[in-house]
Amino acid sequence: MMRELLSGNEAIAEGIFEAGVRVAVGYPGTPSTEILQNVVKHPQVYAEWCPNEKVALEVAFGASFAGRRSIAVMKHVGLNVAADPLFTFSYTGVNAGCVIITADDPGMHSSQNEQANRHYARAAKIPMFEPTNSQEAKDLLKVAFDVSERFDTPVLYRITTRVAHSSTIVDLGRREKEYEMPIGHDAESMRKFVMVPANARVKHTRIEQRLMDLQEFSNEFNKIEWKGKKVGIVTNGVARHYAREVFPDASILKLLMSWPIPDERVRELADAVDQLIIIEELDPIIEETIKVMGIDCIGKDKVPITGELSPDVLRRAFFDLDEAHEVIGLPDIPPRPPVMCPGCPHRGLFYMLKKFDLIVSGDIGCYTLAVLPPLSAMDTCLCMGASVSGAHGMEKAIKEEQARRVVSVIGDSTFVHSDITGLVNTVYNKGTSTIILLDNRTTAMTGGQHHPATGRTLEGEETNRLDFVKVAKAVGVEYVQKFDPYDLDETKDALMKALQFKGTNVMISTRPCVLAPRKIRFDHVVWSDTDNCKRCGMCLKLGCPAIERHEPGTDGEKFDVIVNDELCVGCDLCLQMCKFDALKRREG
Amino acid sequence: MVVDEGVTNILMCGVGGQGVILASNITSTAAMLAGFEVKKSEVHGMSQRGGSVVTHVRYGESVSSPLISKGRADYMLAFERLEALRYIEYLGEHAIAILNTRRMIPTTVSSGPFEYPDDIEVHLGRNIPVIVVDGPGIARKVGNVRTANTVIVGALSAKLDIPLEIWKAAVHRSVPPGTEEINMKAFEEGRKLAGSQG
Ligand SMILES: Cc1ncc(C[n+]2csc(CCOP(=O)(O)OP(=O)(O)O)c2C)c(N)n1
Numbered sequence: 001m002m003r004e005l006l007s008g009n010e011a012i013a014e015g016i017f018e019a020g021v022r023v024a025v026g027y028p029g030t031p032s033t034e035i036l037q038n039v040v041k042h043p044q045v046y047a048e049w050c051p052n053e054k055v056a057l058e059v060a061f062g063a064s065f066a067g068r069r070s071i072a073v074m075k076h077v078g079l080n081v082a083a084d085p086l087f088t089f090s091y092t093g094v095n096a097g098c099v100i101i102t103a104d105d106p107g108m109h110s111s112q113n114e115q116a117n118r119h120y121a122r123a124a125k126i127p128m129f130e131p132t133n134s135q136e137a138k139d140l141l142k143v144a145f146d147v148s149e150r151f152d153t154p155v156l157y158r159i160t161t162r163v164a165h166s167s168t169i170v171d172l173g174r175r176e177k178e179y180e181m182p183i184g185h186d187a188e189s190m191r192k193f194v195m196v197p198a199n200a201r202v203k204h205t206r207i208e209q210r211l212m213d214l215q216e217f218s219n220e221f222n223k224i225e226w227k228g229k230k231v232g233i234v235t236n237g238v239a240r241h242y243a244r245e246v247f248p249d250a251s252i253l254k255l256l257m258s259w260p261i262p263d264e265r266v267r268e269l270a271d272a273v274d275q276l277i278i279i280e281e282l283d284p285i286i287e288e289t290i291k292v293m294g295i296d297c298i299g300k301d302k303v304p305i306t307g308e309l310s311p312d313v314l315r316r317a318f319f320d321l322d323e324a325h326e327v328i329g330l331p332d333i334p335p336r337p338p339v340m341c342p343g344c345p346h347r348g349l350f351y352m353l354k355k356f357d358l359i360v361s362g363d364i365g366c367y368t369l370a371v372l373p374p375l376s377a378m379d380t381c382l383c384m385g386a387s388v389s390g391a392h393g394m395e396k397a398i399k400e401e402q403a404r405r406v407v408s409v410i411g412d413s414t415f416v417h418s419d420i421t422g423l424v425n426t427v428y429n430k431g432t433s434t435i436i437l438l439d440n441r442t443t444a445m446t447g448g449q450h451h452p453a454t455g456r457t458l459e460g461e462e463t464n465r466l467d468f469v470k471v472a473k474a475v476g477v478e479y480v481q482k483f484d485p486y487d488l489d490e491t492k493d494a495l496m497k498a499l500q501f502k503g504t505n506v507m508i509s510t511r512p513c514v515l516a517p518r519k520i521r522f523d524h525v526v527w528s529d530t531d532n533c534k535r536c537g538m539c540l541k542l543g544c545p546a547i548e549r550h551e552p553g554t555d556g557e558k559f560d561v562i563v564n565d566e567l568c569v570g571c572d573l574c575l576q577m578c579k580f581d582a583l584k585r586r587e588g
Numbered sequence: 589m590v591v592d593e594g595v596t597n598i599l600m601c602g603v604g605g606q607g608v609i610l611a612s613n614i615t616s617t618a619a620m621l622a623g624f625e626v627k628k629s630e631v632h633g634m635s636q637r638g639g640s641v642v643t644h645v646r647y648g649e650s651v652s653s654p655l656i657s658k659g660r661a662d663y664m665l666a667f668e669r670l671e672a673l674r675y676i677e678y679l680g681e682h683a684i685a686i687l688n689t690r691r692m693i694p695t696t697v698s699s700g701p702f703e704y705p706d707d708i709e710v711h712l713g714r715n716i717p718v719i720v721v722d723g724p725g726i727a728r729k730v731g732n733v734r735t736a737n738t739v740i741v742g743a744l745s746a747k748l749d750i751p752l753e754i755w756k757a758a759v760h761r762s763v764p765p766g767t768e769e770i771n772m773k774a775f776e777e778g779r780k781l782a783g784s785q786g
Contacts, residue, residue, distance in 0.1 A: 167628040330676065
């Protein structure tokens, strides 16, 4: 047997392979992205990136209807996008098994919110599984597929950042024979899969019964790890390991299947111990369910409802043990937030937006980093696709001359994901805002994945490349400009023309990401000539991490500017900022 | 009962792009090949964009939490000086810190109100030994600046009871194909340096 150290995501990819899944689809999103990227290693599984999560879930539904196992993979907020198909998929049920992976991000390491997606299992009345390490991440997937088929239901499979991105040792296995069912294509199948009210009413009754059957299964499946009788703990996901470390003598009911909650097992534990504690990240879903059963327990009165848990957080919550490790007398530690890379093609545009003092309806991607100083050039960021539609709302709410100052910025992947409809809306309702499409030809924020406008599939094969100019023209945009964001004058000109145009108009930037699909370095780097430098600080306004301010400077100056030549890629943006010939090119 | 008795806790911190993840891959692979249970935890995503990066590596007979608790790290590998201070609360009483000389000025200093602190060794070394490693200098001598991270792992290896043969295998399995030899050289230089210190 093969043993490997795998991240939760790598292990799930192996689980997808071993479970005989035929179709695996998704849209990138931290912390779920590496799952499909690793599935590609197994040509037996068909895998693709979809433009968004709703499309992905519908593709998975189609594959399940066609009688083959399928899986849709997304980050937690992706499930909001896919919620519409999810709730009715619960009604139709499956033909072959279908699992939906939701990768939640307690602590918001890389997300815009920390919603608890366990609510979705309850709301859609479907089962949820939650692995706690990589071995379980792989093995539990097979159970999830069996349950999907046995109980005729889509299954939610929830991981968190800490499971997805922690590595533990995994024993690998073989691929199961693929599960195959014929397509029904008859009256019975139509009653099952066509959700008109008459069919759906019948289905709702069945789903309530299905939940009771699932609860029985949950009672058999979830196990109590018996130890002492003083403290009993009910927990889910990675929190189980924290609970074990902090309460070594407690008996623990770990909910590998976290919905429906196994009522009999909970009662059994509650009856046996002096005190019942519920340890769950984010919302008190287990706790509330148990309290409704009339069982007294400790939960969110001690365990924080916000953020990620850890052994430290639990110790602080229950034993007040934190201050011990505080180190006194430290200097102020400068934060080190993520920043746009040196040479990032987004930088020049945001410098101009800031200079023009425009109201920027923002979106999600690397460009969102423009909100940080010194660029500080973004006014809103809500969810993927909200920039264009949001800008339209701003425009309609305020006076015309103010409205001229509203622009939206959106990445290529995000535009395809969910703002083509926003653009349609702006044109349809006679908006005049400027839409700036930052086409760096990749999904950079999540590590550089292909999408419908890169011309390549997940597997790297060539395919049709969505043409943004044609799309804009097709939906009725009259004025489309392309601009080179490495050229500040050209960027400024394009922006001025756009702001003067009385109608919906689009600006498209033309430079690719410097990291993906391949690293870009130009044939030179920049160095700073401290003799010429007047310390005006203009170059520092770009917020380029390669341009460093060193204090104190030479010859009694307050500071020197030093360009870090290991980081500089030679985009030359800073050369255009310097009026004193203090930044120069050097072969690098 | 004490959970995770005999577990070795290694905290690695640095800046996105410095190879902290590769360093923790080499270390956790070595621990696995040596027959231990291993848990390694890292957070990707935003941290790759030049932000602060931290990984936790834990190994022993049996390991529960993938996260190291504050005050319990046995080793800290700081790939960048300032980052060592950021995670100083994790250091255990008998910890050893391995500090790379690399200084990377964050934008909050270059175009913000912060100052880059300069007495880092003093704070770090108040209670524990600090091994200072000129990672970039050694890596340049070896022939590739990008192997600075492997130099630091080499230094760590001198302090852990995992046999050299296993480390070699772990380096080979973890580094990009074609760079095995130069990384091994970098590793050995780091190991030599720390072997004579601390
Ligand atoms: C619904 C949803 N799905 C996925 C994500 C994760 N995510 C954040 S931004 C982004 C796309 C970024 O690509 P792009 O718009 O091309 O901008 P870039 O990062 O390349 O600048 C993704 C996939 C999310 N935040 N929300």
